[in-house]
Amino acid sequence: MSQELVTVTIDGRTVQVPKGTLLVEAAKQVGIHIPVFCYHPKLDPAGLCRMCLVQVEKMPKPVTACTTPVTDGMVVHTQTQLVSDLRKGVLEFLLLNHPLDCPVCDKGGECDLQDLTFAYGAGTSRLVDPKEHKPKAVDLGPFIVLDEERCILCRRCVRYDHEVACETQLVVEERGHHNLIATAKGQPYEHHFTGNVIDLCPVGALTSELYRFKARPWDLVKVPAICTGCSVGCSVELHFRHGRLLRVIPRDNPATDGGWLCDRGRFQYQYVQSEERLTQPLVRRNGELVPVSWSEALDEVARRFRAIREQHGGEALGVIGGGRLTLEEAYLLQKLARAALGTGNVDHRVSGQVVAGLSQFPGRIADLSEADTYLLVDCLPLETAPVLDIRIRRGLERRRARLVAIGSVLPRYRVRHGRIGVRPGETAAVLRALAAALAGAKELPALPAGVDPETIRELVALLDKGQKIAVLWDGRDPATGRTLLEALRALQGRPGSRSIHLLIPGEQPMSRGAAYMGLLPGYLPGYKPVTLAQVQETLRRLWGLRQLPGKGLDTAGMLAAAAEGRLKGLYLVGANLALTWPDGDLVRKALAQAEFVVVQDLFLTETARMADVVLPAAPFTAKAGHYANLDGLVQAVAQPAQSPGGAQTDLAIFGALARTLGLEWKTGVGEIAREWQALGLKVAEGALLPGAPADLLGPAAEPAAAGTATVRAQDGELILVPVDRLYAGGGTLAFDPGMARVANRPEAYFHPEDLRRLGLAEGDPVTLSAGEAAVDLVARAAAEVIPGTVQVPRGLPQAPVNRFGGAAAVRVTRRVAEVKA
Amino acid sequence: MANMLTAIAKGLGTTLRVMFKPKVTLEYPEVKKPRSQRFRGRHELRIYENGLEMCVGCELCQVACPAHAITVIAAENDPNNPRSPGERYGYKYQVDLLRCIFCGYCEEACPTECLHLTQEFELAAFSREALVYQKEQLLARAPSHFKVPENVYPPYTGRKVLVAE
Structure with missing residues (x-):
C-alpha cells in the first residue's frame, strides 16, 4: 500500500486515507460502521455476503464496501433508504435457512448475525416453507463442533485455512442451498491452528467443543493475560465463570501473536481446575508422601536445607527453576539460592537447551x-x-x-x-x-x-x-x-x-527471562558475571551478605554431582527433570542419591513422586508480574484470578521459605521492582531484555570435535532423534482432560524407505532398544524423517525417550502383538 | 343511665347488622384469598406435552434478573435420554427466593415460555438454604399443553462424525 493519500467523503464526513484502503476500513476511521459478515481485516476481501453494500456517487449500482478500494474524491452514502433496504434483504436471505435456535446456540450474545439482524433486519420472517435441514453437531476436528444449519457461508473459515494457516483442509462442498463446510477427503480438521476458526465464525456454526454450553458471553469475567504455554507469550484473554476458567481467546498483539493462537494455547486450560492438582504440601514420612500443613512443610524444608548447609556447605545445595516462573519469581529464586542457601548452583535449563536468546543478531x-x-x-x-x-x-x-x-x-x-x-x-x-x-x-x-x-x-x-x-x-x-x-x-x-x-524458540516458555534474572550459574541478574567485583559489591550491600557464592554448577553438573553424592539437597521448581532432561537415568540416579529433594509443582509429576517434600504451586492464572518471551519482550500481567485450594504462587512460596529461614525479606512485586532499579535492570511493560552473552555456548571446541556425528549406527540400527511435538509432554498437558484427545501417542516416525527395509508396516508395534534401555512404540511413516534415523517425541510419559540419554543408535524390533484376554 | 343503655343497644345493633352481612374473614390456610390472574408467585419450569423439559438452559432469565436470584448452568443432552428438545438443557437451575423480588422479568425473558410465576405464595422455611430452590423443586409436576415447536429444535441425535464420501 502506498503512502499516497486520497480524500473520500463518507456520509458527509471527509477523511484522508492511504490509497488502496478498502472503503469499509476508511469508514471505520470516521466512526461509521458498515455491517459485514464475510469481511475480516486479516483475510483477503471476498465480497461474498453482500451485507456491506453501499452507494457511491457516479456508480450505477451499489458496491460492496469490503472489496472496493477508495479513490480520490469518492462520495459514499451508507445511510440511504436503498442501503437500508438492501441490508434488510440480505439479512432475510441469510436467515432463510438459519435456524432460530439462538437460545441453544453457544454464539448467542456475541453473534454478528444476531446483532446485525437486531440493528438492520426485518422484525419478522416472511418464510412459510420449511427450512433446509443440514447436519448439526458435527465433530469437525478434535476441538471444533460444526453446525451446518447455522452456517451463512461467509467462508471466513475456509479462507483462513488457505490464506493464514496455509493448509488446504477446509472446503465448501455441494451447490447453492446445499452448500456445506467440509474438509477435503472428509478427514478430521486437524492442524495446530484450527481453533482460530471459532473466533472467525460470525455465527454459531463453528463452536468450541470444550466450551460447548458451558456459559453465555455475558456470564464471563474477562481478564487479559499472557499465554504461558510456549516462549512466544501470546496475548490472551481468559474467560472465567464462577471462578472456573472456561475459555481462552486471543488479543491481537502485532509484536507476538498477530491475533492468532495455536490450539495448545487456546484449548489447554482445563488443567488449571484439574482435580489432580496438588492442593496441600506433601512430606515423605516412612517412604510415603503424606499431606501436611504449609508451616510444617516449610519448617521441614528450612531445617533440612540448613542442616545440609551447616554440614557440607552451600555447595552441597542446588536450585533448578523451570520455565514457568515470572521475572519476579526467577529473581527471587536465585536470590534465595545465592543469599539464603549460600549456593551458586542455580540454573533454569531443564530440557537440554543451552541458550534461549543471544545478544548477537537480535531478532523480533x-x-x-x-x-x-x-x-x-x-x-x-x-x-x-x-x-x-x-x-x-x-x-x-x-x-x-x-x-x-x-x-x-x-x-x-x-x-x-x-x-x-x-x-x-x-x-x-x-x-x-x-x-x-x-x-x-x-x-x-x-x-x-x-x-x-x-x-x-x-x-x-x-x-x-x-x-x-x-x-x-x-x-x-x-x-x-x-x-x-x-x-x-x-x-x-x-x-x-x-x-x-x-x-531461538526454546522449549521452556520463560527461559529468556529466567536467564536474564540470574537463574544461570556464573551470572547474576542482568547477565553480570559473578566474578565482577562491582556487581558483587552492589549485591552484597543490597542483599546484606558478607560473601556472595561464586560460579556454581549448571543443571548437568548438579545432576552429576547429586548422582555421585556430592550434592545433597536439590530444590526443583516447576522442573519435571525426569521427563524433560535428555538423560533420564542420570536424573533418576541423582534424585535417588540426593539426601533431600524438594519439588515445587502443580501436579504430582514423575519428578515430584521421587521428592522428599512436594510444595503445591498455583498455575499462571493466580500470578501477577512480568513475563519475557523469546525475543526478550517484557509483558506485565495483573493477577487474573484467585487460586482455589491450598496452592500458593511460586513468589509466595519463595517468600514464605525465606521467612522460615529467618530472613526479613520483603518479597512483594513492588519491592522486587525496587531491587531491580537498584541493580540498574530495566524491566517494565514493553521493555526489551538483552540477549545472553555468547560465552554461554562454551569455549570454542576443536574443529574436529565439533560437527561430527555423535553416534554411529551399526548394521540394522537406526539413529534415534528425539523431536519436539506440540502435544507431547508430561506436566500440564498430561493432566489436562481437554488435551487427552490430541496428546501424542507413543509413536516412532520412520522414513518410508527405512520402514520398508525393516519389513515393518504403518501401525506395527515396535520396540526401540539400546543396551538396557528399551521403549515400546508404534511405527509410523513420515517422509520428513531423514533416512537412517528414527524420530520419537520428547517427553512422552508413556515412552520416555530420555531413557536413551539423547541421540543414540537403537535396534528396532517388531513386537509380537499382545494377545488380549 | 339512659345514655349507657343507648350505647349498648347501638353496639348490639352493629353486631346484629354485621351478622347478616357477607363474611370477610377467610379460614386461612384451609381457604385462600383469590389472587389476580397475573399474580406473580413461585417460579415453575413447564414441561412439554410429551414430557420433555421446556427449559433449554439459555440463561436469559438469569441475565434478565435484576436481583441476581437465578443461576443456570447448561449442559449437552444425552441423545439417548434427552431432557429437552434440541442439544442443550438446563443442567442446574436455582432460584434464590430470598433475593427474588417477583418482578417477573425472567418470565418475560424466557424464549421458550418455560419459566413462569405461579400463584403459589406460601414460601416460608426454616433455613436460608431451603429457600434456594433447585431444579427438582421448580420443575412442573404435570405436562403442560405446549407442543415442541416445529422447525426450531430438530431432534438431537448426538454428535455426528464427518464422514468421507
Whole structure:
C-alpha cells in the first residue's frame, strides 16, 4: 500500500486515507460502521455476503464496501433508504435457512448475525416453507463442533485455512442451498491452528467443543493475560465463570501473536481446575508422601536445607527453576539460592537447551513477517512455538520468501524450499562449511555424508540475495550455536547490505527471562558475571551478605554431582527433570542419591513422586508480574484470578521459605521492582531484555570435535532423534482432560524407505532398544524423517525417550502383538 | 343511665347488622384469598406435552434478573435420554427466593415460555438454604399443553462424525 493519500467523503464526513484502503476500513476511521459478515481485516476481501453494500456517487449500482478500494474524491452514502433496504434483504436471505435456535446456540450474545439482524433486519420472517435441514453437531476436528444449519457461508473459515494457516483442509462442498463446510477427503480438521476458526465464525456454526454450553458471553469475567504455554507469550484473554476458567481467546498483539493462537494455547486450560492438582504440601514420612500443613512443610524444608548447609556447605545445595516462573519469581529464586542457601548452583535449563536468546543478531517475532529468507537450524517452530510458523508460512506463500532448513529434524512446508538433512550432531559441520564458504574459502571443510559442496554454494547464493534474513535455531547444541554465529558473522561481512535476525524458540516458555534474572550459574541478574567485583559489591550491600557464592554448577553438573553424592539437597521448581532432561537415568540416579529433594509443582509429576517434600504451586492464572518471551519482550500481567485450594504462587512460596529461614525479606512485586532499579535492570511493560552473552555456548571446541556425528549406527540400527511435538509432554498437558484427545501417542516416525527395509508396516508395534534401555512404540511413516534415523517425541510419559540419554543408535524390533484376554 | 343503655343497644345493633352481612374473614390456610390472574408467585419450569423439559438452559432469565436470584448452568443432552428438545438443557437451575423480588422479568425473558410465576405464595422455611430452590423443586409436576415447536429444535441425535464420501 502506498503512502499516497486520497480524500473520500463518507456520509458527509471527509477523511484522508492511504490509497488502496478498502472503503469499509476508511469508514471505520470516521466512526461509521458498515455491517459485514464475510469481511475480516486479516483475510483477503471476498465480497461474498453482500451485507456491506453501499452507494457511491457516479456508480450505477451499489458496491460492496469490503472489496472496493477508495479513490480520490469518492462520495459514499451508507445511510440511504436503498442501503437500508438492501441490508434488510440480505439479512432475510441469510436467515432463510438459519435456524432460530439462538437460545441453544453457544454464539448467542456475541453473534454478528444476531446483532446485525437486531440493528438492520426485518422484525419478522416472511418464510412459510420449511427450512433446509443440514447436519448439526458435527465433530469437525478434535476441538471444533460444526453446525451446518447455522452456517451463512461467509467462508471466513475456509479462507483462513488457505490464506493464514496455509493448509488446504477446509472446503465448501455441494451447490447453492446445499452448500456445506467440509474438509477435503472428509478427514478430521486437524492442524495446530484450527481453533482460530471459532473466533472467525460470525455465527454459531463453528463452536468450541470444550466450551460447548458451558456459559453465555455475558456470564464471563474477562481478564487479559499472557499465554504461558510456549516462549512466544501470546496475548490472551481468559474467560472465567464462577471462578472456573472456561475459555481462552486471543488479543491481537502485532509484536507476538498477530491475533492468532495455536490450539495448545487456546484449548489447554482445563488443567488449571484439574482435580489432580496438588492442593496441600506433601512430606515423605516412612517412604510415603503424606499431606501436611504449609508451616510444617516449610519448617521441614528450612531445617533440612540448613542442616545440609551447616554440614557440607552451600555447595552441597542446588536450585533448578523451570520455565514457568515470572521475572519476579526467577529473581527471587536465585536470590534465595545465592543469599539464603549460600549456593551458586542455580540454573533454569531443564530440557537440554543451552541458550534461549543471544545478544548477537537480535531478532523480533515481527521480523518473521518481513523476512525474505528463512534459515532454520535444527528447529521445528511449528512444534515449539507454533504461532511463529504462521508468519513463516505466510512469508513463504504470500511474499515468496525462501527457506532453507538444516538439521537432523526438518520441518514440512507446502511450498518448495531447501532441505539439508543430516544425522544428529552433524549440523555444526554443515554450518562450518557454510561459514567457510561465506568467508570466501575455495576449499570447504569436510561435509557430512550426503551433503554436496554444491548445496552449500547454492545456499550461499541464496543467502546473498536475502535482504532480511530470519534465522531460527533450537538453542540446544553449543557447537551448532558457535558455528551458526560464525556463519552469520561471515554472512554479515559479505558485500551488500542485509539485516540478520536470530530467534531461538526454546522449549521452556520463560527461559529468556529466567536467564536474564540470574537463574544461570556464573551470572547474576542482568547477565553480570559473578566474578565482577562491582556487581558483587552492589549485591552484597543490597542483599546484606558478607560473601556472595561464586560460579556454581549448571543443571548437568548438579545432576552429576547429586548422582555421585556430592550434592545433597536439590530444590526443583516447576522442573519435571525426569521427563524433560535428555538423560533420564542420570536424573533418576541423582534424585535417588540426593539426601533431600524438594519439588515445587502443580501436579504430582514423575519428578515430584521421587521428592522428599512436594510444595503445591498455583498455575499462571493466580500470578501477577512480568513475563519475557523469546525475543526478550517484557509483558506485565495483573493477577487474573484467585487460586482455589491450598496452592500458593511460586513468589509466595519463595517468600514464605525465606521467612522460615529467618530472613526479613520483603518479597512483594513492588519491592522486587525496587531491587531491580537498584541493580540498574530495566524491566517494565514493553521493555526489551538483552540477549545472553555468547560465552554461554562454551569455549570454542576443536574443529574436529565439533560437527561430527555423535553416534554411529551399526548394521540394522537406526539413529534415534528425539523431536519436539506440540502435544507431547508430561506436566500440564498430561493432566489436562481437554488435551487427552490430541496428546501424542507413543509413536516412532520412520522414513518410508527405512520402514520398508525393516519389513515393518504403518501401525506395527515396535520396540526401540539400546543396551538396557528399551521403549515400546508404534511405527509410523513420515517422509520428513531423514533416512537412517528414527524420530520419537520428547517427553512422552508413556515412552520416555530420555531413557536413551539423547541421540543414540537403537535396534528396532517388531513386537509380537499382545494377545488380549 | 339512659345514655349507657343507648350505647349498648347501638353496639348490639352493629353486631346484629354485621351478622347478616357477607363474611370477610377467610379460614386461612384451609381457604385462600383469590389472587389476580397475573399474580406473580413461585417460579415453575413447564414441561412439554410429551414430557420433555421446556427449559433449554439459555440463561436469559438469569441475565434478565435484576436481583441476581437465578443461576443456570447448561449442559449437552444425552441423545439417548434427552431432557429437552434440541442439544442443550438446563443442567442446574436455582432460584434464590430470598433475593427474588417477583418482578417477573425472567418470565418475560424466557424464549421458550418455560419459566413462569405461579400463584403459589406460601414460601416460608426454616433455613436460608431451603429457600434456594433447585431444579427438582421448580420443575412442573404435570405436562403442560405446549407442543415442541416445529422447525426450531430438530431432534438431537448426538454428535455426528464427518464422514468421507
